[in-house]
Structures are given as C-alpha cells and as structure tokens.
Amino acid sequence: MAEIYVGISxxxxxxxxxxGVGVARSLHEDPDLKVHVVGxxxxxxxPGIYMDWVINKAFIMPYPSAxxxxxxxxxxxxxxxxxxxxxxPCLDAELPFFTKYxxxxxxxxxxxxxxxxxQFNLRGKDxxxxxxxxxxxxxxxxxxxxxxxxxxxxxERIGLPxxxxxxxxxxxxxxxxxxxxxxxxxxxAEWGYPVIVxxxxxxxxxxxxxxxDGQGELLGQVGIKKMWITSLGKIWTGVTIKNERMRDVTAxxxxxxxxxxxLEMECMVDGDTVYLxxxxxxxxxxxxxxxxxxxxxxANIIRKIYQLPLPATFDYDPGKxxxxxxxxxxxxxxxxxxxxxxxxx
Amino acid sequence: xNRLHQLAINDEGFVFDxxxxxxxxTNPTGLTILQGLRAQKxxxxxxxxxxxxxxxxxxxxxxxxxxxIDVLRTHKLI
Numbered sequence: 270m271a272e273i274y275v276g277i278s279x280x281x282x283x284x285x286x287x288x289g290v291g292v293a294r295s296l297h298e299d300p301d302l303k304v305h306v307v308g309x310x311x312x313x314x315x316p317g318i319y320m321d322w323v324i325n326k327a328f329i330m331p332y333p334s335a336x337x338x339x340x341x342x343x344x345x346x347x348x349x350x351x352x353x354x355x356x357x358p359c360l361d362a363e364l365p366f367f368t369k370y371x372x373x374x375x376x377x378x379x380x381x382x383x384x385x386x387x388q389f390n391l392r393g394k395d396x397x398x399x400x401x402x403x404x405x406x407x408x409x410x411x412x413x414x415x416x417x418x419x420x421x422x423x424x425e426r427i428g429l430p431x432x433x434x435x436x437x438x439x440x441x442x443x444x445x446x447x448x449x450x451x452x453x454x455x456x457x458a459e460w461g462y463p464v465i466v467x468x469x470x471x472x473x474x475x476x477x478x479x480x481x482d483g484q485g486e487l488l489g490q491v492g493i494k495k496m497w498i499t500s501l502g503k504i505w506t507g508v509t510i511k512n513e514r515m516r517d518v519t520a521x522x523x524x525x526x527x528x529x530x531x532l533e534m535e536c537m538v539d540g541d542t543v544y545l546x547x548x549x550x551x552x553x554x555x556x557x558x559x560x561x562x563x564x565x566x567x568a569n570i571i572r573k574i575y576q577l578p579l580p581a582t583f584d585y586d587p588g589k590x591x592x593x594x595x596x597x598x599x600x601x602x603x604x605x606x607x608x609x610x611x612x613x614x
Numbered sequence: 615x616n617r618l619h620q621l622a623i624n625d626e627g628f629v630f631d632x633x634x635x636x637x638x639x640t641n642p643t644g645l646t647i648l649q650g651l652r653a654q655k656x657x658x659x660x661x662x663x664x665x666x667x668x669x670x671x672x673x674x675x676x677x678x679x680x681x682x683i684d685v686l687r688t689h690k691l692i
Contacts, residue, residue, distance in 0.1 A: 473634050494635025510635040538634065540690050587632030588622055 280317025483529030
C-alpha cells in the first residue's frame with residue numbers, strides 16, 4: 270500500500286511529556302503500515318523535531334486556539350508541500366479546534382478520527398455526574414460552582430479536603446477553605462467558569478487507554494496502575510492490570526456514547542467500587558505502553574480509517590511493566606536554525 | 615471468581631494481583647498457606663502441610679494460618 274502521511278502533535282518529550290512520540294513510535298511498529306510521521310510542533314525546541322528516526326519531518330504550527338484560519342492554512346500548506354493524509358491531535362488545547370473544524374479539515378483532504386463536538390463536550394467535568402449515572406459508575410461527591418458563595422456551600426457540604434478543578438483542565442487539592450478560594454480564582458482566571466469541587470476518595474489510582482470506533486465498539490483498551498509518578502504526577506513506572514469493573518466502565522462509556530477516537534479514563538478503585546475521576550479525550554503520554562503489550566491503538570485507528578483488517582484480538586497480559594527513562598541527543602545547530610527560520614526541518 | 619485464584623505467584627513468593635496492580639512478597643510459610651488456600655485445602659490440611667515442610671508444632675502452624683488469613687483479608691484478597 271502507499272505510504273500514509275500522518276500528522277502527530279504533542280512531540281514535546283519533556284518532563285511533562287506529550288503523547289506524540291509514543292503515538293509515532295506505535296505507528297512505525299505496525300509491520301503492515303507504511304507510515305510517514307509528520308510532526309506538528311509549537312516550539313522549535315520540542316525534542317520530537319530532532320528525533321528523525323521517529324518523526325520524519327516536522328513543522329511549526331500556529332496556536333489553533335488563537336487563529337483557526339491560520340491553522341487550517343498551515344495544514345493546507347503541509348498537505349500540498351509535503352503530504353498529510355491523517356492528523357492525530359494529541360494535545361488537550363488542540364482538541365476544541367479539531368473537533369469543531371472536522372468538516373473543514375476533511376475538505377482539505379485530511380482525515381481525523383475524533384469525537385463529535387457534542388461528544389467532546391460530554392467529558393467536561395461538569396457533566397461527569399450525568400455520565401456516571403448513564404454508565405453506572407460512582408463519582409466522588411461533586412458540586413459545580415460559579416460563585417464564591419456556591420464554593421463556600423460546596424466545601425461545607427462535601428467537607429475538607431477537596432479537589433478544586435477546572436471544567437476541562439487542571440486540578441488542585443485544598444486542605445482549607447482559603448486554599449480552595451485561591452484555587453478557585455486561579456482556575457477562573459485561566460479557564461473560566463464553571464469550577465468543580467470534588468470530595469476526596471481513597472483507593473488505587475488506575476487508568477485505561479482506549480479507542481472507540483464511533484459505532485459503540487472498542488478498537489482496544491489497556492488498563493494500568495501507575496506505580497511511580499514524578500512530582501508533576503506523570504507516570505514513570507507502571508504495570509498492566511485487568512480490572513474487570515474498570516474495563517466494563519470503559520466499554521459502557523464507548524458503547525453508550527458511541528465515542529470515536531482515543532480516550533484516557535482516570536479512576537480510583539476501592540475494592541469493587543470504581544470512581545470515575547476524569548475522561549481525557551486523547552491519547553495519554555504513556556500510550557506506547559499499550560503498544561508494548563500488543564495493543565497498538567494508534568495503528569488500529571489508521572487501520573480503521575483505511576478499512577484495513579484489525580487484529581484478531583485486543584487482548585494483553587496483566588503484570589507487564591512500563592519503565593520510562595531519559596535519553597540524550599547531541600546534534601549540530603543546522604536543524605534548529607532551519608526550523609527556526611523556515612518553520613520546518 | 616475468588617481473588618486468590620487470580621493472583622500470579624512465583625516459587626520465590628512474589629505475588630502479583632492483576633486486578634489492582636499490587637504486588638507483595640511472602641515467606642515460604644505464607645507461600646505454603648497461599649497455595650493451600652488456592653487448592654481449596656481445609657485449615658487442618660494446611661496445618662499438616664506446614665508441619666511436614668517446616669519444623670513447627672500444629673498449634674503454631676494453626677496460629678500462623680489464622681494470622682496470614684487476616685493479612686489476606688486486610689488486602690481484600692479473600
């Protein structure tokens with residue numbers, strides 16, 4: 270088959286790593302796919318730009334939230350100057366743009382595999398209670414607030430400590446009401462209203478990466494437990510698990526909402542009780558873990574888009590270990606100069 | 615299914631719970647008790663196993679079994 274040019278963002282493999290490099294590695298590892306990875310970067314020093322054995326070519330992109338038209342034009346330029354058949358956006362901040370402009374992107378001849386805008390909005394933390402009820406899972410005591418008076422009432426009712434969260438991004442722990450107020454102001458300034466106040470629940474933090482096909486079926490899912498995390502809360506070591514209750518919750522969500530595209534389910538599990546904490550509508554940074562245990566989710570998306578055969582099974586073994594490590598790359602200034610001056614390497 | 619049967623246990627006493635991702639280590643006494651419980655042996659049969667494998671009196675073995683079962687309960691494995 271002809272080579273497929275796949276645009277991947279989130280190639281910032283730093284201390285808070287983006288998912289892009291892992292997604293790109295996964296695509297290269299599918300023996301039946303001929304994939305040419307096009308890195309979509311937002312900074313000239315994103316490490317993926319320099320990893321030419323993973324990212325074949327990289328382009329600097331405008332911020333999609335700042336100027337949608339400029340972003341579409343950039344995609345059009347890449348498509349015609351180099352080649353771009355599919356885009357797999359991997360960053361939170363890009364997803365509102367990509368879900369909103371799916372038709373415009375399709376009109377450029379570029380395919381995506383994303384939830385609809387309605388589906389995307391579903392996973393806002395202010396909608397978590399509705400989802401939890403629909404897919405029969407618990408959530409921590411939760412209040413959606415839009416004023417200090419509501420925040421005060423919510424903290425009083427739920428009891429300290431609480432988590433104070435933005436509707437889509439960021440979460441802070443508050444041990445006192447004063448801390449909750451400070452977090453509330455910070456979240457409102459950065460992300461706007463509403464703010465979510467959530468009670469603390471206890472148990473083991475477990476996560477699932479999965480892909481829905483848009484018709485209610487899974488294109489694979491892998492559950493993990495983070496064993497060791499960094500000071501930013503990012504996984505450093507982890508282990509695959511098979512928690513049937515959590516797998517059911519993920520499958521129920523994808524079936525119930527006909528979710529299309531990747532997602533990460535964050536849960537707290539206490540015995541048989543699974544608390545749904547958050548649903549991220551993108552690949553997590555540890556996505557390569559799933560590929561490493563035989564469930565190549567990015568490749569399954571490409572296979573689904575091009576109607577190629579899917580693997581016979583999406584099964585994997587529990588008890589497989591994931592260990593992240595750092596590496597260094599030494600190169601000359603040429604590539605840095607080129608991407609700085611020309612916007613592509 | 616009984617959680618005990620889902621555990622992955624090796625000969626050195628390393629125990630992995632695939633449902634939670636927790637791992638534990640146990641000594642040879644605990645390993646014998648675990649294997650006995652997984653084989654659905656009665657406490658008296660496990661006492662016999664412990665007395666045969668280790669230099670231990672039946673009353674001590676019985677106490678070890680009860681203590682170990684408490685540990686398993688603490689970890690919600692039974």
